[in-house]
Amino acid sequence: MNWISDWALPKISGLFKREVPENLWHKCPACEQMIFRRDLEAALHVCPHCGHHMRISALRRLECTLDEGFSRIELPKAPADPLRFRDQRRYSDRLKEAQAKSAMDDAVAVAHGTIGGRRAVVAAMEFAFMGGSMGAGVGEAIVTAAKLAVLQDAPLIVFTASGGARMQEGAISLMQMPRTVIATRLVKEAGLPFIVVLCDPTTGGVTASFAMLGDIHIAEPGAMIGFAGARVIEQTVREKLPEGFQRAEYLLEHGILDMVVKRGEMKATLARLIGLLREPLVLPPPAAEPETPPPAEEAAPAQG
Numbered sequence: 317m318n319w320i321s322d323w324a325l326p327k328i329s330g331l332f333k334r335e336v337p338e339n340l341w342h343k344c345p346a347c348e349q350m351i352f353r354r355d356l357e358a359a360l361h362v363c364p365h366c367g368h369h370m371r372i373s374a375l376r377r378l379e380c381t382l383d384e385g386f387s388r389i390e391l392p393k394a395p396a397d398p399l400r401f402r403d404q405r406r407y408s409d410r411l412k413e414a415q416a417k418s419a420m421d422d423a424v425a426v427a428h429g430t431i432g433g434r435r436a437v438v439a440a441m442e443f444a445f446m447g448g449s450m451g452a453g454v455g456e457a458i459v460t461a462a463k464l465a466v467l468q469d470a471p472l473i474v475f476t477a478s479g480g481a482r483m484q485e486g487a488i489s490l491m492q493m494p495r496t497v498i499a500t501r502l503v504k505e506a507g508l509p510f511i512v513v514l515c516d517p518t519t520g521g522v523t524a525s526f527a528m529l530g531d532i533h534i535a536e537p538g539a540m541i542g543f544a545g546a547r548v549i550e551q552t553v554r555e556k557l558p559e560g561f562q563r564a565e566y567l568l569e570h571g572i573l574d575m576v577v578k579r580g581e582m583k584a585t586l587a588r589l590i591g592l593l594r595e596p597l598v599l600p601p602p603a604a605e606p607e608t609p610p611p612a613e614e615a616a617p618a619q620g
């Protein structure tokens with residue numbers, strides 16, 4: 317028995333122990349630098365050292381996109397666990413747990429308000445809620461957001477983050493693909509812009525439906541966007557995939573995206589886009605060119 321480790325060290329560390337909140341610092345998963353949590357929060361969860369965009373919650377997304385005073389809307393309840401699905405655990409238990417952890421009913425939050433003073437309806441997906449998977453609840457939320465946009469004559473902006481279909485809802489989750497596609501048609505038929513902001517990661521059924529039907533496709537830097545995972549594709553095509561495959565920058569280069577926008581500039585970019593799409597540019601009538609320059613100006617000598 318060692319008296320130093322068993323007796324002396326606990327006493328000494330007890331003397332110096334202070335109340336330090338454990339989550340004061342956050343380690344960047346990309347560059348592994350430590351970031352003071354308050355700084356990280358202020359930087360909208362973008363690493364100040366390497367610019368890595370970390371995932372943020374749907375509610376935080378609404379806060380940093382919409383102007384103050386926006387209102388979140390209550391979404392219609394979707395049938396919970398229609399198939400009474402169970403794997404290692406009941407789906408209904410998983411749902412309850414996710415709901416308690418995120419304070420959301422399902423993986424989408426919808427709000428309406430203004431962005432830079434211009435009206436907008438924003439839907440944000442929550443990846444932390446069962447991987448942002450799309451079941452009836454998510455489908456319902458997108459349809460509701462689209463209807464609200466039409467009702468309010470406002471553009472629809474959707475921030476996507478999803479692992480794909482919610483397998484616990486089987487075919488019902490697949491039915492959300494055509495449903496959400498129809499929802500985007502509603503917005504387009506009303507002549508309203510539909511802007512998709514693809515966040516890390518956007519995959520599977522969400523990529524294969526409404527996420528690729530925007531009038532404008534924006535992505536956050538480094539976001540993984542694709543249908544199937546890179547490993548599955550590599551095994552299928554038996555070829556080495558190019559560097560940066562399925563990342564936002566690669567997709568921008570190959571014409572899938574219109575823009576890659578940093579989180580800190582997202583709100584201003586959206587406000588500008590809505591302005592351009594909603595308010596036709598009114599150019600001042602061309603000024604008639606004077607045939608002879610007014611002599612008064614020429615004659616005016618520079619004073620001083």
Ligand SMILES: [Zn+2]
Nearest residue numbers: 344347363366
């Ligand atoms: Zn970093």
